[in-house]
Amino acid sequence: MSLLDDARAVRENAYAPYSNFKVGAALRTANGSIFTGINVENVAYPEGTCAEAGAIAAMCAAGEREIAEIAVIADAPAPVPPCGGCRQKIAEFAGADVVVTMSTMDGSTLQMTVGDLLPGKFTADHMAKA
DSSP: OOHHHHHHHHHTTOBOTTTOOOEEEEEEETTSOEEEEEOBOOSSGGGOBOHHHHHHHHHHHTTOOOEEEEEEEESSSSOOOOOHHHHHHHHHHSOTTOEEEEEETTSOEEEEEHHHHOTTOOOGGGGTTO
16 A cells, blocks of 8 residues: 555545545655544634644654655645645655655646755754744
């Protein structure tokens, strides 16, 4: 089973009663562990959680800290990239050369590196004077 298959399977569990826009994410860590996440909506829209953030939280809860690759899938006309906040979250745990695979339910895919998705990421170096 591929990482994209894992994202597709978990997507079915997304909680999206308001938008009906289900998203699934799966990531593989440097040691080969796989963690998945789904979007979870809330009637107070800003309080929802993205699929990528859910997968990252599961990874951290298991004590892992390094993303080796990540896949995201949604039922959309074109592959959906992670939102800006999730790009920053992914960049926290993945190097600039890590591949992000974005896919539609129909099989259209787009691959980009984390560096291409977030060229101006905020890093710990920015906090050197804090």
